[in-house]
Amino acid sequence: MWWPTNLVQVSLFSALHEKEKRPKGGMSRNKFFVLVLASGFAYYVLPGYLFTMLTSISWVCWLDPKSVLVQQLGSGMKGLGIGSIGLDWSTISAYLASPLASPWFATANVAVGYCLFMYVLIPIGYWFNFYKAKNFPIYSQDLFMANGEKYDxxxxxxxxxxxxxxxxxxxxxxxxxxxxxxxxxxxxxxxxxxxxxxxxxxxxxxxxxxxxxxxxxxxxxxxxxxxxxxxxxxxxxxxxxxxxxxxxxxxxxxxxxxxxxxxxxxxxxxxxxxxxxxxxxxxxxxxxxxxxxxxxxxxxxxxxxxxxxxxxxxxxxxxxxxxxxxxxxxxxxxxxxxxxxxxxxxxxxxxxxxxxxxxxxxxxxxxxxxxxxxxxxxxxxxxxxxxxxxxxxxxxxxxxxxxxxxxxxxxxxxxxxxxxxxxxxxxxxxxxxxxxxxxxxxxxxxxxxxxxxxxxxxxxxxxxxxSAVNFNSWIFLGFISGFIVFRFRPELWKRYNYILSGGLDAGTSFMTVLLFLALGSKNIGLEWWGNKGEGCPLASCPTARGVKVDGCPVVN
Known part of the structure; x- marks a missing residue:
């Protein structure tokens, strides 16, 4: 079994301070940073404005649009997020920072902890109705009354x-x-x-x-x-x-x-x-x-x-x-x-x-x-x-x-x-x-x-x-960078990893500000199904019998 015990630990210091030794015809770090920044800047137009569904692609919800259970399982924003993924750097790095900057063993620990929490502990507690769990959404940051209504x-x-x-x-x-x-x-x-x-x-x-x-x-x-x-x-x-x-x-x-x-x-x-x-x-x-x-x-x-x-x-x-x-x-x-x-x-x-x-x-x-x-x-x-x-x-x-x-x-x-x-x-x-x-x-x-x-x-x-989509996307990219790249091309990881992360941060941030100043502040939106959210409206519904919530089916 491969385990990253003998991997070279690379710091931001080595990425910025060491004299660059690139192979003949290779790309300099400065050029790579500019290219990543420009690419991230241009790409964020899609998830940031034109096609916001890319922030959470919860395809499992589409299998049964009328099933609360299916949407609880598949929603990346309000459910367990099974199969949910976000093709958006801000979704990946919004809460957990960049997965490219974490050592692989830390990413593995985060992945194990998340899976135990989200796919073992929460389902057991919810479907066995601990603390009247079924009276409330499976995922919510709101405060509730005992009957499932939001607390005033x-x-x-x-x-x-x-x-x-x-x-x-x-x-x-x-x-x-x-x-x-x-x-x-x-x-x-x-x-x-x-x-x-x-x-x-x-x-x-x-x-x-x-x-x-x-x-x-x-x-x-x-x-x-x-x-x-x-x-x-x-x-x-x-x-x-x-x-x-x-x-x-x-x-x-x-x-x-x-x-x-x-x-x-x-x-x-x-x-x-x-x-x-x-x-x-x-x-x-x-x-x-x-x-x-x-x-x-x-x-x-x-x-x-x-x-x-x-x-x-x-x-x-x-x-x-x-x-x-x-x-x-x-x-x-x-x-x-x-x-x-x-x-x-x-x-x-x-x-x-x-x-x-x-x-x-x-x-x-x-x-x-x-x-x-x-x-x-x-x-x-x-x-x-x-x-x-x-x-x-x-x-x-x-x-x-x-x-x-x-x-x-x-x-x-x-x-x-x-x-x-x-x-x-x-x-x-x-x-x-x-x-x-x-x-x-x-x-x-x-x-x-x-x-x-x-x-x-x-x-x-x-x-x-x-939410689940943030963790799914973060863990996926963390494993890709930490295992595939680091396993097969460690010299590329050492040379470009932190530069890639910084370029994506910068490009996404600049486009976010530009979109707000040019469009968001003037309430100029684009109405079509790709900007209607992830398509899991029933994921927040309670499943206890007799609990009534607007827009949700009542379980008898």
Whole structure:
């Protein structure tokens, strides 16, 4: 059996920094990048405007247009996505980043985790009706009442954006579709698996590196020696930015407490969580290109400590999770700059200026869209084929309701019906221990160490808003690039892999902006069957007896 244990690990550094040695008549990297960019730019006209069905070709649904079961199985957007594929780079890289940038063993772990989750766990839970699963769609990011109707969130919010307990008691508990509930359980397992995995597999290296960092005879590699010609970034620059930002956040939370809801101690606690988890999650990210998130644990912590305050929950998640994620991005930039011999101070200023510009651009863009797009993100008022449904933002909103407004105690605690999901914490802690024991018992089986439980368990962390077609397409392309190309033409993979990924990203992004400015902002659409979605309208229908939903058949 072939397993990629002896493959040459190629980094972005080698793709950009090493002197190019191409065969006679071969294409330079710059030329290849321009060609890929132009091709990606031209091609995206099809899935982005002319033939949007290419984003999710769910051909299984076409076999029986009147069958809910067939469409649940075949829909790549609202079902299990069997056979569904997307011929669109934005579908492939939207939630999971580029499959070309992940090592093959990580792609294999994602594939195994996704298949176990989507084709074993979810079907068993749904068709055995765990947590009244059949009352709700098989895949949905919405919140429901027990009878299958969507929950009216505004009806349980008081004038201060706190939970109206009387209204909540009258309406009844919030229910999740089985997939959404289990996704949170998988998030619990991923967190505990990350900590245990790092301790077992990286603990000795961490201890050795820590001792070396504080010793006088620490080893210095060639890159560090070459970088000594540049002035280092003074540590006080970092401290100033840290202190000023924390002070500004605390001031904002105190001064606008009625709106933001988060007290000063919540800011400090969020920063503490970010600092604590940056190292273990950074190790996973550095070795697999997959980053476990802190979103669930931050929501869980503040939801128990400071419940019934949705805005406070969102702020805490941003300060605890997003700050850690951004820290890892900055570290990756510095590491690349270290390899590329970019002066550290120049890299630091580029990061600071880029961050400020990004904040301004994001803010202006958000206000512009809210002013110009009617019913932005409101799926109850937007047409089904609208591009402005904001799936990521809707999940963010639903999470603020689950963890902030209602609180984890009423969902996953003693007052809720999803309490058993907490057992995933224990399962996640045990899983890497079993892999570690197997590796110790069978040291000759080199493939065992490539079973990476944080990646395997966390493979579906972005679902929802990611759907089956995103994973199918990502895994398919990842296996093609990681197995066929890498197996038979490794020199081409080394030379062009990252360039191909970057060119596709750039070309797709430029055409996306152009299509919006030229057509989307003026509501110029193209009406024909190829732009009517994937053709699986019944995939979101419940299958419990007597549950009535508009547009769905009623099971008697």
């Amino acid at each position: 969130i505004l009806s349980i919010v008081d004038s201060h954006f706190h939970l109206d307990r009387d209204a909540y008691a009258k309406n009844g508990s919030i229910h999740l579709c089985f997939l959404f509930a289990v996704t949170y359980g998988i998030g619990f397992a991923t967190l505990s698996a990350t900590l245990v995995h790092v301790i077992l597999f990286n603990g000795s290296d961490l201890w050795r590196q820590t001792r070396s960092a504080f010793s006088d005879d620490k080893k210095i590699d060639i890159h560090t020696k070459l970088m000594k010609v540049y002035d280092a970034v003074p540590m006080w620059w970092f401290w100033v930015i840290l202190v000023v930002n924390i002070a500004a956040i605390i001031f904002a939370c105190q001064y606008y407490n009625e709106s933001l809801q988060l007290p000063w101690w919540g800011v400090l606690l969020a920063c503490g969580i970010a600092v604590t988890f940056t190292l273990p999650i950074g190790i996973i990210y550095a070795t697999t290109n997959q980053q476990p998130g802190l979103n669930i644990i931050t929501e869980y912590v503040i939801g128990y400590i400071y419940p019934e305050r949705p805005v406070a929950n969102m702020c805490f998640k941003v300060y605890g999770y997003i700050s850690m994620s951004q820290a890892l991005s900055f570290l990756a930039d510095f590491k690349l700059g270290h390899y590329m011999k970019i002066p550290p101070r120049a890299m630091f200023m580029a990061q600071v200026v880029g961050t400020v510009l990004a904040v301004l651009v994001y803010t202006v863009t958000a206000w512009w869209l809210m002013a110009d797009i009617p019913n932005l993100c409101d799926t109850n008022l937007l047409p089904s084929d609208s591009p402005w449904t904001c799936p990521m933002d809707r999940v963010f909103f639903d999470a603020s309701v689950i963890w902030g407004l209602v609180g984890p105690r009423r969902i996953f605690g003693d007052l809720g019906e999803y309490g058993k999901v907490n057992w995933f914490f224990l399962g996640g802690a045990i899983a890497p221990l079993l892999v570690w024991l197997a590796h110790k018992l069978f040291p000759g089986q080199k493939w065992i160490k490539h079973i990476h439980m944080p990646v395997l368990l966390g493979s579906t962390a972005m679902m929802p808003p990611a």
